Amino acid sequence: MPNSLLLPQKITIASRESLLAMWQAKHIKSRLNELYPQTEVSILGMTTRGDQILDQSLSKIGGKGLFIKELEQALEEGRADIAVHSMKDMPMNVPEGFRLAAITEREDPRDAFVSNQYTGLNDLPEGSIVGTSSLRRESQLRAQFPHLQVHPLRGNVQTRLRKLDEGQYAAIILAAAGLKRLELSHRITALLTPEQSLPAVGQGALGIECRDDRPDLFELLQPLHHAQTAHCVEAERAMSRVLGGSCQVPLGAFAEIIEDELRLRGFVAHPDGTRMVSDKLSGQPENGIALGQQLAEMLIKHGADKILTSIVTEDGWK
Numbered sequence: 001m002p003n004s005l006l007l008p009q010k011i012t013i014a015s016r017e018s019l020l021a022m023w024q025a026k027h028i029k030s031r032l033n034e035l036y037p038q039t040e041v042s043i044l045g046m047t048t049r050g051d052q053i054l055d056q057s058l059s060k061i062g063g064k065g066l067f068i069k070e071l072e073q074a075l076e077e078g079r080a081d082i083a084v085h086s087m088k089d090m091p092m093n094v095p096e097g098f099r100l101a102a103i104t105e106r107e108d109p110r111d112a113f114v115s116n117q118y119t120g121l122n123d124l125p126e127g128s129i130v131g132t133s134s135l136r137r138e139s140q141l142r143a144q145f146p147h148l149q150v151h152p153l154r155g156n157v158q159t160r161l162r163k164l165d166e167g168q169y170a171a172i173i174l175a176a177a178g179l180k181r182l183e184l185s186h187r188i189t190a191l192l193t194p195e196q197s198l199p200a201v202g203q204g205a206l207g208i209e210c211r212d213d214r215p216d217l218f219e220l221l222q223p224l225h226h227a228q229t230a231h232c233v234e235a236e237r238a239m240s241r242v243l244g245g246s247c248q249v250p251l252g253a254f255a256e257i258i259e260d261e262l263r264l265r266g267f268v269a270h271p272d273g274t275r276m277v278s279d280k281l282s283g284q285p286e287n288g289i290a291l292g293q294q295l296a297e298m299l300i301k302h303g304a305d306k307i308l309t310s311i312v313t314e315d316g317w318k
Contacts, residue, residue: 006216007036007038007039007220008039008081008216008217008220009039009040009042010039010040010041010042010081011032011039011041011042011078011081011082011217012041012042012044012079012080012082013025013029013041013042013043013044013081013082013083014046014071014074014075014079014082014084014268015043015044015045015071015083015085016045016046016047016071017046017047017085018156018157018184018193019047019156019158020029020155020156020157020178020181021084021086021180021288022182023088023111024043024084024181024186024206025043025045025084025143025156025183026043026206026208027181028082028084028104028206028224029041029042029043030226031146031223031224035223035224036220038180038269041128042161043180044072044074044079044080045070046074047070049258051306053135054132055074055288058286064280065085065223066089068083068085068089068091068261069086071083071209072098073150073255074211075098075210075211076207076211077292078095080266081210081214081217081222082101082209082210082217083207083208083209083210084205084207084208084209085196085206085207085209085318086202086203086205086206086207086209086291087103087201087202087203087204087205087206087207087233088152088175088200088201088202088203088204088205089183089287090141090207090237091207092201092237092240092244093241093256094209095212096212097211097212097213098209098211099147099209099210099211099212100207100208101210101218101220101221101225102207102208102210102221102224103205103206103207103208103218103225103226103229103230103233103234104162104205104206104207104208104223104224104225104226104229105205105226105228105229106204106205106226106229106233107176107180107203107204107205108176108177108180108191108204108234109174109176109177109199109203109204109240109254110176110183110191110192110193110194110197110199110204111137111162111173111174111175111188111191111192111196111197111199111203112173112174112175112176112179112188112191113171113173113188113189113191113192114164114171114172114173114174114179114187114188115160115164115166115171115172115189115249116165116172116273117170118189119189119190120172121144121145121148121171121190121192121196124148124170124171124172125170126147126148127147127148128148128149128170128171128240129148129149129150129151129168129169129170130148130149130150130151130169130170130171130172131150131151131152131153131160131163131164131168131169131171131172131173132150132152132153132172132173133153133154133160133191134173134200135196135248135249136248136250136251136252136269137173138150138201138250138254138271138273139250139269139272139273139276140196140197140198140269140273140276141173141229141266141271141273142255142271142272142273142274143195143273143274143276144196144267144273145305146273151169153169156271157170157174157178157179157184161173161184161187164250165303167231171189173197175199175200175204175211176188176191176204177203177204178211179310182202182247184220185189192211194254194265196273197252198253198254198266198278199252199254201233201236201240201251201252201253202233202236202237203213203254205226205229205233208221208224218299224260228257228285229286231255231257231262232255232257232285232288233255233284234266234288234289234292235253235255235262235288235289235291235292235295236253236254236264236266236292237292238288238289238290238291238292238293239264239292239293239295239296239299240253240292240296241255241292241296242292242293242296242297243268243299243300243301243304243308245298248309249268249311250268250269251266251267251268251269251307252266252267253265253267253292253295255288255291255292259284260285261282261283261284261285262282262283262284262285262287262291263281263282264280264281264282264288264291264292264295265278265279265280266278266279266280266295266296266299267279267299268299268304268307268308269307270310270311271311275303276307277288277299277302277303277304278299278302279294279295279298279299280296281298282293299304
């Protein structure tokens with residue numbers, strides 16, 4: 001860190017209070033403690049509106065931004081210095097006055113199939129109930145397995161697993177990263193390939209947000225920034241941004257760097273899985289944003305805009 005920037009005496013991290021969110025905040029706290037042992041790092045736990053409303057799907061109550069707004073308010077008011085988010089929860093456009101200071105190295109980006117009775121999606125009998133909180137997962141499930149029932153599933157990881165164990169679902173689909181971070185890998189029955197379930201934008205990566213007028217924090221956080229993950233996530237977010245992506249839009253994007261080449265895949269679908277367009281392209285990792293924008297335009301040419309228009313109603317999104 002340059003001598004021109006003094007280390008702060010204290011850094012406060014804003015975080016949701018779910019076990020997974022707190023794990024993420026404690027992970028960043030630990031990394032900062034290692035880097036800057038003379039700085040006191042604390043966590044401000046908060047309950048967001050997205051955590052409070054559990055009887056409706058996210059797509060009907062305003063999207064994943066509901067997990068972010070209260071944390072940003074804490075930054076704005078000076079009650080916290082940084083906020084730690086799952087990148088898949090981050091809105092595609094960071095609000096004015098804030099910046100994404102670092103994107104950490106990605107954990108497993110795949111979706112996980114969890115069941116107490118069946119070994120995989122192909123083993124589920126006709127009419128089996130599969131639980132998921134995501135229109136992205138739902139659209140892919142309905143497209144590939146029209147004989148299954150897909151029911152909404154809200155709540156934190158522990159609540160979702162409890163509902164499965166109570167027999168409300170034959171199987172549920174969760175992000176593998178969350179299960180692994182909570183030391184629940186033993187609950188993963190099978191990991192779904194990107195061909196089976198293309199991950200959410202940013203899935204498995206953490207983002208650290210701060211106010212735009214805090215260049216000192218931005219520089220202090222750079223050792224936590226993972227360039228390869230950032231190239232991939234930025235490509236995914238660029239694609240989603242062009243398409244107006246949020247959890248109200250059934251789309252997925254996944255980038256990986258193989259042999260110094262960024263390979264990006266994406267899709268847009270109707271929630272019922274009856275219409276879906278997908279494509280892929282590759283290029284230089286540092287051109288991730290341009291690649292994401294290009295892929296979005298390719299999907300629009302395939303009819304993504306018509307699919308998105310078809311799911312808009314006068315009241316918003318179905």
